[in-house]
Amino acid sequence: MLLFVEVLIALFIHDNFVRPYLGDVLVVIVLYTAIRIIIPVKYALLPLYLFIFAVGVEVLQYFKLVQVLGLQNNSFFRIILGSTFDWKDILCYGVGCAILGVYEWRVRYRR
Template structure:
């Protein structure tokens, strides 16, 4: 499905706003929430949604498999933590890379990424079906 220029701009703005809001939420969680649920689980669910929003700013067209691609990417980064990539690259003292790449492997993180991607898949499905219903009604 090809989007018109104005429609692409509208989607880009919508996803840029979502990205900014979500990244602020993620930073606030990282700085101020020190619990055993929101920070470790909700933060990981949100991270794939943040990535999705960033990608949709660049690529406004819908890709049905985007949530799956994001899951594979996030799980891949998590598995790199299992193999201690940060230490292998000698970046263990660099806070930025420790945060971006992570330093501790956890199966629960992969589960949280999966939950975030399922949420994205449901969102994509709802938006796609709502558009179909609107097209059908206007014909």
Template sequence: MTELLIAVLIHDEFVRPYLGDVLVVLVIYCLVRIFEPIRWRLLPIFIFLFSAVVEFSQYFDLAQLFGLARYKILRIILGSVFDWKDIGCYAVGCIILGMYELFLYPHLSGKKQPKF
């Protein structure tokens, strides 16, 4: 809901173009975790790749090609303008997710953890 509100109501120079793109990968992560709570070691990378594919679909204007451009909500979700900065924001969000995963599951990082 926050992402949709940002997309529809916020038209500034930071929150919508940058923070919104960082948050969207966090939303995707949470959505995946609802259905698959078991840790996937590479989930942040998969989310980044998915986000990059969606961004590149904007470059090729696939929403228009598939006739989805007339649906406002889909147009907001898919976006309409390719931007390398968006991919950078997705990368930042996925790095945050990767650090979160390492913090949440330190025993899976390959380092020995002290026993308590």
């Protein structure tokens, strides 16, 4: 369901809040749920690892990886890898990972 929402945002929403901010918060949550489907064991540090991964992707955007690889005309890779570095994206990834961290903490210590 989250993946479906993320795809809808990417394809149809072209505003100044939902797509650039909420979409970036949701993308780390989508990645988290995908990893948890494959690895159902709870890892308290998974939100941190996802944040490091997301920041790594953003750093690759800073170094214009899409252009370096010659994929700037391929819309699939431009969407997946991104093409524009933005500090606000890192902040949004942090918010998403903080939400996941609170979730992990609540699930772990609820018992």
